[in-house]
Amino acid sequence: xxxxxxxxxxxxxxxxxxxxxxxxxxxxxxxxxxxxxxxxxxxxxxxxxxxxxxxxxxxxxxxxxxxxxxxxxxxxxxxxxxxxxxxxxxxxxxxxxxxxxxxxxxxxxxxxxxxxxxxxxxxxxxxxxxxxxxxxxxxxxxxxxxxxxxxxxxxxxxxxxxxxxxxxxxxxxxxxxxxxxxxxxxxxxxxxxxxxxxxxxxxxxxxxxxxxxxxxxxxxxxxxxxxxxxxxxxxxxxxxxxxxxxxxxxxxxxxxxxxxxxxxxxxxxxxxxxxxxxxxxxxxxxxxxxxxxxxxxxxxxxxxxxxxxxxxxxxxxxxxxxxxxxxxxxxxxxxxxxxxxxxxxxxxxxxxxxxxxxxxxxxxxxxxxxxxxxxxxxxxxxxxxxxxxxxxxxxxxxxxxxxxxxxxxxxxxxxxxxxxxxxxxxxxxxxxxxxxxxxxxxxxxxxxxxxxxxxxxxxxxxxxxxxxxxxxxxxxxxxxxxxxxxxxxxxxxxxxxxxxxxxxxxxxxxxxxxxxxxxxxxxxxxxxxxxxx
Amino acid sequence: xxxxxxxxxxxxxxxxxxxxxxxxxxxxxxxxxxxxxxxxxxxxxxxxxxxxxxxxxxxxxxxxxxxxxxxxxxxxxxxxxxxxxxxxxxxxxxxxxxxxxxxxxxxxxxxxxxxxxxxxxxxxxxxxxxxxxxxxxxxxxxxxxxxxxxxxxxxxxxxxxxxxxxxxxxxxxxxxxxxxxxxxxxxxxxxxxxxxxxxxxxxxxxxxxxxxxxxxxxxxxxxxxxxxxxxxxxxxxxxxxxxxxxxxxxxxxxxxxxxxxxxxxxxxxxxxxxxxxxxxxxxxxxxxxxxxxxxxxxxxxxx
Numbered sequence: 126x127x128x129x130x131x132x133x134x135x136x137x138x139x140x141x142x143x144x145x146x147x148x149x150x151x152x153x154x155x156x157x158x159x160x161x162x163x164x165x166x167x168x169x170x171x172x173x174x175x176x177x178x179x180x181x182x183x184x185x186x187x188x189x190x191x192x193x194x195x196x197x198x199x200x201x202x203x204x205x206x207x208x209x210x211x212x213x214x215x216x217x218x219x220x221x222x223x224x225x226x227x228x229x230x231x232x233x234x235x236x237x238x239x240x241x242x243x244x245x246x247x248x249x250x251x252x253x254x255x256x257x258x259x260x261x262x263x264x265x266x267x268x269x270x271x272x273x274x275x276x277x278x279x280x281x282x283x284x285x286x287x288x289x290x291x292x293x294x295x296x297x298x299x300x301x302x303x304x305x306x307x308x309x310x311x312x313x314x315x316x317x318x319x320x321x322x323x324x325x326x327x328x329x330x331x332x333x334x335x336x337x338x339x340x341x342x343x344x345x346x347x348x349x350x351x352x353x354x355x356x357x358x359x360x361x362x363x364x365x366x367x368x369x370x371x372x373x374x375x376x377x378x379x380x381x382x383x384x385x386x387x388x389x390x391x392x393x394x395x396x397x398x399x400x401x402x403x404x405x406x407x408x409x410x411x412x413x414x415x416x417x418x419x420x421x422x423x424x425x426x427x428x429x430x431x432x433x434x435x436x437x438x439x440x441x442x443x444x445x446x447x448x449x450x451x452x453x454x455x456x457x458x459x460x461x462x463x464x465x466x467x468x469x470x471x472x473x474x475x476x477x478x479x480x481x482x483x484x485x486x487x488x489x490x491x492x493x494x495x496x497x498x499x500x501x502x503x504x505x506x507x508x509x510x511x512x513x514x515x516x517x518x519x520x521x522x523x524x525x526x527x528x529x530x531x532x533x534x535x536x537x538x539x540x541x542x543x544x545x546x547x548x549x550x551x552x553x554x555x556x557x558x559x560x561x562x563x564x565x566x567x568x569x570x571x572x573x574x575x576x577x578x579x580x581x582x583x584x585x586x587x588x589x590x591x592x593x594x595x596x597x598x599x600x601x602x603x604x605x606x607x608x609x610x611x612x613x614x615x616x617x618x619x620x621x622x623x624x625x626x627x628x629x630x631x632x633x634x635x636x637x638x639x640x641x642x643x644x645x646x647x648x649x650x651x652x653x654x655x656x657x658x
Numbered sequence: 659x660x661x662x663x664x665x666x667x668x669x670x671x672x673x674x675x676x677x678x679x680x681x682x683x684x685x686x687x688x689x690x691x692x693x694x695x696x697x698x699x700x701x702x703x704x705x706x707x708x709x710x711x712x713x714x715x716x717x718x719x720x721x722x723x724x725x726x727x728x729x730x731x732x733x734x735x736x737x738x739x740x741x742x743x744x745x746x747x748x749x750x751x752x753x754x755x756x757x758x759x760x761x762x763x764x765x766x767x768x769x770x771x772x773x774x775x776x777x778x779x780x781x782x783x784x785x786x787x788x789x790x791x792x793x794x795x796x797x798x799x800x801x802x803x804x805x806x807x808x809x810x811x812x813x814x815x816x817x818x819x820x821x822x823x824x825x826x827x828x829x830x831x832x833x834x835x836x837x838x839x840x841x842x843x844x845x846x847x848x849x850x851x852x853x854x855x856x857x858x859x860x861x862x863x864x865x866x867x868x869x870x871x872x873x874x875x876x877x878x879x880x881x882x883x884x885x886x887x888x889x890x891x892x893x894x895x896x897x898x899x900x901x902x903x904x905x906x907x908x909x910x911x912x913x914x915x916x917x918x919x920x921x922x923x924x925x926x927x928x929x930x931x932x933x934x935x936x937x938x939x940x941x942x943x944x945x946x947x948x949x950x951x952x953x954x955x956x957x958x959x960x961x
Contacts, residue, residue: 129819202935214930215941217690222909225686229901232824233756235749250823259824281826308697312744313898314905319695333936345938348954442932442939445951462718476714477694477913482928482951484921490720500717531698531712531913555698555710 130250132259135293136285143251143293144180150247151584155591158624161580165573175572178289179296180251183572185336187292196288199332203291206331207269210323218441223323226315227262230255236307236317241558241585242300252581254307254317257297260284261324295334298324302563302582303438304524309555322564325439335439338568343435344443348450351427352397353435358425364400365407365423372408376648382411385458386422391497392460393421394451394475396468396611397431403614403635406467409642409652410494416647417501422458429454432471437478438565448479452487462490464497467636469525469610476530494638495526495609499535502542502641509644511543513651516603518544518640519593521586521617522557523610531555536609536637543644550589558585560608562616570619578616579623587620590632600631603655609637662869664860664881671885678892683900690930691923696913701730712913720915731911739899740764752821755810762804762840769796773858777865790854797854798847805840808833832894839887842880850874 135143148161167177176187190196209215210223236254237243243252250256263284267273277283284290301321308316329335347353356364362384369380383389393414399406414421424430428450436444452475455463465472476491483489501507520540526532533554540547550557560567561583569578594604608614617634626632633655643652699710704725706712716722737743742760745753776789812833815825847853856877863871873881891897914920928948932941938956 129823131823205935209934212933213690215932215934217927217930217947218693219695221686221689221692221904222695224689225901225905225909229895229898229905231895231898232821232826232829233745233749233752234820234824235745235752237820238748255824279826279828279831281828305697308910310744310748312738312742314902314910316695316697316905316909330934330936330939333938340938345955440938442934442950443955445947446953446955449951477696479693480916481691481693481920481924483916484924484928488916488921490718492718493714496715496717496719527710528698529696530714531696531700531703531706531710532714533698533709533711534706535715 130256132256132263132281133284135260135297136287136290139178139287139289142178142181144249146180146246146249146251146581148580150249151580152245152247152588154584154588154624157629158587158591158626162576162623164576164580167573171572176292176296179293180300180577182574182577183296184299184566184569184574184577185296185334186571187295187334190288200286200288200291202332203327204268204286206327207265209331210327211265211269216323216326216441219319219323222316222319226258226317226320227265229313230258230262230311230315231313232259233312235312236310236315239306239310241304241306241561242302242582245584245588246581251297252300254301254321257294257301257324258317258320260290260294261320294324295328298328299336299564299566299569300577300582302524302559302561302566304559304563305528306556306558309528322438326441329440330442336565336569337571339435339439339565340443343433343565343568344440344447347428347431347433347435348443348446351429352431353433354397354401354431356397356400356431358427358430361397361400361430362425368400368404368408369411372405372412376412376650376652378412378416378647380408380411380415382407383422384425386420388459389420389422390461391419391421392429392455392458392463393423393466393494394429394432394463394471395423395466396433396471398433398611398615399466399468399636403611405639405652405654406636409636409638410466412642412645413498413501413507413638416645417504417506419501421464422460424454424458426454426457432466432468432475434471434474434479435565437470437474444474444478445482448475448482449487451475452479452483452489455489456486460489462492464492465494467494467609467611467638469523469612472523472532473525473529493526493530493532493535495532495535498638498641499539502539507641508646509543509641510646511545511644513644513646514544514640515546516605517546517548517594517597518605518607519548519550519590520553521550521560521590521606521608521610521613522553522555523608523613524557524559524563526610527557528555536607539637539641540607543640548593550593558589560586560610560613560616561620562612565612567612567616567619575619575623579619583616583620586617587624587626590617590620590626591630594630594632598630600629603631603633605640605653605655606632606634607637607640608634660869661863661871661873664873664878664885665863665867665869667882668864668885671889674889675892679897679900682892682897686901686904690927691920692909694913695909697910700911700913701734702726702728702911704730731907735906752811752814755807755814757807758803759807759811759836762800762802762807765796765800765803766843769793769800770857770861772796773854773861777858777862790858793854793857794847797843797857801840801844801847805837805844808837808840812837828894832896835887835890839880839883842876842883846874846877846880850877850880853877 303318305318434447704727934941
């Protein structure tokens with residue numbers, strides 16, 4: 126990869142890629158993973174059809190423009206969007222954090238070593254958390270603030286603005302997982318992840334550009350049909366009823382999921398992806414909550430059965446719409462509290478980011494499943510046998526639950542109590558590394574993006590997992606990565622699949638509640654598919 | 659430069675510094691209330707800050723009394739301000755120069771306080787001499803260490819390939835300006851005779867408004883450069899010591915849950931208009947955030 130990338134390079138050489146990473150640049154993994162699978166190359170047909178000018182990977186799938194006029198129109202819209210980001214009306218929600226991060230960066234690069242993408246890529250300049258921020262900062266100073274030309278003399282911000290730049294910047298906005306490790310490291314309190322999210326907002330809210338998986342198949346689908354999975358209320362009820370029957374048969378415990386129960390103590394909102402991809406998770410919640418005698422319900426009103434809120438990653442308007450609907454549904458049901466399923470971004474979206482827009486009767490108490498589950502486990506209501514979980518277990522800390530909300534210990538107390546083979550990753554807790562699929566990346570797999578997401582963004586997490594199980598590396602010992610977040614599970618699934626780590630090293634993954642249910646003495650057989658022990 | 663002119667320059671510099679610093683701080687403080695964007699660890703979380711935990715770790719947290727420790731916050735800030743902890747941990751090669759630059763400034767501020775204390779105390783020869791000697795040591799050390807830091811940062815930003823692309827002309831100018839300030843001060847220590855006495859004379863004149871004084875030309879030049887720097891500083895990012903209050907206390911550590919006062923502020927915010935033009939927003943025409951939030955993908959809400 127080209128080293129020492131200059132800030133202004135992003136606007137130059139429109140025909141080629143800005144950087145050309147290669148698998149050989151990546152930080153090496155230990156055996157048997159020291160031979161990196163070859164990356165899928167973009168085909169000529171794809172290059173002819175889609176914009177591909179950043180790093181040889183396509184995450185956005187942006188169609189090539191039809192004419193130079195169309196390119197110019199988008200560039201003008203981009204400038205309009207820059208100005209709106211600085212507006213008290215259009216961007217009141219994040220104006221202060223944005224301006225502080227733009228104006229007070231010392232450009233000291235202290236944050237870069239905190240970024241797993243930059244570090245694992247072989248320290249490619251393009252992936253510095255500061256690179257896209259500096260481009261953005263210079264654009265703001267030159268094109269969105271008074272005396273732009275004069276400013277550019279002092280601030281080196283005379284950066285060319287063209288179609289090449291905005292499309293590269295768009296793609297580059299999705300080479301960051303918004304994990305905020307860089308923000309933690311910054312002595313000034315500057316937040317490059319926030320700047321990245323603001324960029325994504327500009328593209329979405331002004332140009333109408335957002336990854337299809339997050340927008341059309343994400344928030345748009347969720348607001349229209351009820352779920353980003355496409356499940357309508359009728360379909361979700363049918364699916365869960367099927368799961369109830371299936372898991373009742375499997376466990377010997379009668380499972381009945383309550384729906385739309387008015388006045389219930391708890392409205393549980395899962396990430397609906399769990400129902401389709403990891404049904405053992407919602408089933409385990411149902412088993413546990415019924416066994417603990419909790420008054421609870423799911424909602425079948427759209428989108429009350431899907432805690433996903435991809436707006437958190439790219440769009441304030443969509444974020445507000447989804448969060449408001451969730452709160453309205455809870456209010457209508459008259460529940461005492463909403464409990465977040467094992468979904469990190471659901472936690473962050475509904476518990477903190479949307480907190481200030483839930484005014485009036487919509488401010489219904491909201492709680493993490495981590496504390497909720499801890500309370501059940503330590504209540505003494507359920508008979509639990511830790512020996513049923515006697516296999517190596519490590520814990521992945523989802524950024525949105527741990528670094529962003531400070532929920533660190535409850536899940537650990539559960540694991541220490543129920544999993545004799547529990548061991549931490551290094552580092553962990555609020556210093557954790559992102560799974561590599563954060564900020565929506567985990568659901569994005571168009572063209573060859575999955576290869577980048579797994580082998581670059583997910584590389585540090587994979588290394589951490591391998592290190593956590595270094596004392597039992599063989600496939601003969603089943604190991605469990607506990608990832609209490611749907612997004613992270615999706616990414617860890619892809620990492621394990623990409624490197625064949627389940628076959629080679631016996632590494633499995635799943636949520637937290639499954640381990641609790643696996644320890645329940647009321648179950649005759651192990652709940653976890655790989656059998657434990 | 660005669661005493662009168664130097665005093666006018668110093669007063670003007672102080673006025674510019676105060677006015678611009680206050681204005682920038684006021685402007686930042688008056689920005690609209692933003693949505694929450696906290697980041698663990700929040701050091702005021704009593705008993706939890708050490709590992710980054712928050713009140714969200716409590717079962718039904720809204721029913722519990724929150725335990726807060728301001729000591730944690732103060733300690734965190736002190737480590738950051740005095741020792742540049744984050745840079746020490748992650749950017750050791752830069753820390754040497756950055757720490758020197760900041761330490762130089764702190765030593766000089768301390769030196770001025772010592773000289774002021776000496777002026778304020780009832781004259782006693784032994785104390786007077788001791789304080790002036792201490793002030794001289796602080797000044798000499800401050801100028802030397804500060805100059806080392808400023809020069810080191812300037813060179814490092816020129817030659818380090820990871821810093822050079824990010825270094826603006828303004829950043830280079832700032833470092834040279836700082837270097838000029840430290841170097842002129844160092845020169846004054848060496849060439850201006852009794853430095854503490856000269857500086858004290860200036861301070862006394864500054865507080866009394868008496869312009870009938872004359873400084874050694876080198877010391878006068880140093881005072882003038884320092885005054886110009888003080889006037890220039892609040893226009894630059896170097897005023898980050900004020901901005902940090904907001905980046906830390908108002909953003910990173912502001913995890914206050916919703917309350918009635920905030921709800922009132924937010925009603926006003928949600929009434930602001932939006933003009934974002936993407937198809938799923940369709941802003942403009944008097945549409946407010948509250949209106950937009952109740953739509954479905956830019957269309958009227960389903961009935």
